[in-house]
Amino acid sequence: MNPEQKSVTSNELFQLLESFTRKEGDFESGIQGLTVHVRNAPTEPLHCIYTLSLAVVLQGGKEILQDNVVTHCTAGQAMLTTFDLPVVSHVSSASRHSPFIALILKMDYSLIMQTCAELKLSKPPKDIRFKALTSYDVDEGLLDALKRMLTLEKQSTIKAGILPLIQKEIVLRLLDSPHGMHLRHLAALGSPNGNVLKAVTWLKQNFAQGIGMNELAEKAHMSASAFRQHFKALTGTSPLQYQKTLRLQEARDQMLMNGLDATQASSAVGYESSTQFSREYSRLFGLPPQKDIQRLKNI
Structure with a gap:
């Protein structure tokens, strides 16, 4: 989709979002x-964890740094995160x-x-490198599905019945898009990716x-060296x-x-030394x- 010429569907999405975009x-x-x-303005780079989700940029742009690689996502593009990733993200335009x-839609791993x-x-195929973060031009079908999903907010009588169908449609459209191969990597049962995902899930819940x-490595049913290699790759x-x-x-x-305060926070997340935590x-x-906290409060 040409970002300079919004499609009919894109314009309809803008109209649906009008009440949100006033501030x-x-x-x-x-x-x-x-x-x-x-x-309303570019933001400073922020460290965060991107979860399994689809982001569609309708206007402006953002940049994401992950593993020393910068991913640009501008108006008319969809970004898919298929793995929980530590990134540095900021709005650039x-x-x-x-x-x-x-728009950001959290994806359901079990539905995928x-x-x-x-x-x-x-x-x-083994020769296709898995990417946990991908950005491609969005297609009209995906935009239309998101538009129909948004309209359900005011259709309470049919919302419960239709929402799961649209959620599945979005997964199907993503599988049929350039993102699809990476979703298939994620869903490959018994693959190293799936085993690493189990370990990541455990880390998130027990960090x-x-x-x-x-x-x-034992939780991932892998040797320590293989686990380290696949974890780094993902x-x-x-x-x-x-x-x-x-x-x-x-x-x-x-x-x-x-x-x-810093001492309380460091203890709450598992640090035994507040000095090491601060460093x-x-x-x-x-x-x-x-x-850092004072700076964030002043932004």
């Missing part, structure tokens, strides 16, 4: 898992007269697995617990660094949202905890 912020659309994101506008199984899709490489980082990023991101959220926090976010 900047992150908004619930009324459809579970579908949010609207609006920014936005203004008050032309704000950044994006079920759909791939129903279609009897074969495993992707405050201490665990060694061998124990994580996430762009080592298991230890991934856990550290989860801990530091959670600590940052606790200080910013719940008013914890690693500064290395990741660029400032000591107190100064």
